[in-house]
Amino acid sequence: MATDIGSLVANLAVGTGMGTLTVLIHFWGLIFLTYIMSRHGHRLRPHDSHTRRAAVILVVVFGIFVLHTIEIWLYAALYLALGEMRTFEEALYFSTVTFTTVGFGDVVLTPSWRVLSAIEAANGWILFAWSTAFLLTVTARLKLLEHDWLDRRD
Numbered sequence: 098m099a100t101d102i103g104s105l106v107a108n109l110a111v112g113t114g115m116g117t118l119t120v121l122i123h124f125w126g127l128i129f130l131t132y133i134m135s136r137h138g139h140r141l142r143p144h145d146s147h148t149r150r151a152a153v154i155l156v157v158v159f160g161i162f163v164l165h166t167i168e169i170w171l172y173a174a175l176y177l178a179l180g181e182m183r184t185f186e187e188a189l190y191f192s193t194v195t196f197t198t199v200g201f202g203d204v205v206l207t208p209s210w211r212v213l214s215a216i217e218a219a220n221g222w223i224l225f226a227w228s229t230a231f232l233l234t235v236t237a238r239l240k241l242l243e244h245d246w247l248d249r250r251d
Contacts, residue, residue, distance in 0.1 A: 104210075104212075105212060107209075108211075108212035108216070109212070109216075111175070112212065112213050112216030112217070112220075115171065115175060115213075115216070115217070115220070116216060116220045119168040119171065119172075119220055119224060120220075122167060122168060123168065123224050123227060123228075126160065126161075126163075126164040126167075127161075127164075127228075127231055130157055130161075130231075133160075134153055134157070134235065150239045153235070153239060154232075154235065154236060154239065157231075157232060157235050158232065161228045161231070161232065164224075164228070165221075165224065165225070168196065168220075168221075169192045169193050169196045170189065170192070172192040172195070173185060173188040173189040173192040175213075176188040176191060176192060179210060181206050181207060181210055182204075187204060191204045191205075191206075192217065195214050195217045195218050196217055196218070196220070196221035197221060197225070198218045198221060198222050200218065
């Protein structure tokens with residue numbers, strides 16, 4: 098029983114550390130993306146170039162993709178360091194499937210670390226939701242999807 102509690106405490110401690118690290122990475126990454134947009138936002142005016150606004154959206158999407166990639170790779174490196182996976186490719190695959198909450202189940206952790214994978218899934222779900230909210234806010238502020246032709250009555 099002591100081993101089970103010790104394993105659970107280790108899972109919670111490592112999971113809390115990784116959750117904190119990935120949230121901080123995400124926070125500072127979104128701050129950086131906001132900074133990039135604010136530096137170039139003065140060039141974007143209503144009814145200005147749709148191409149520029151589309152470029153900003155693409156920068157944000159790729160920036161978010163990079164953030165999620167970093168976070169997934171950190172979990173993969175952790176699984177490899179814990180000896181849960183044989184290769185980095187296997188760890189990366191497992192981490193990606195877990196972080197995105199797909200959870201195929203063809204690769205699993207040992208019982209001593211499986212709670213950590215549940216924490217990663219919850220962490221990924223929250224970060225994807227945060228990214229979605231951020232992207233929707235950016236899109237709404239740029240009014241990229243608003244077009245005059247939507248209001249036309251022919």
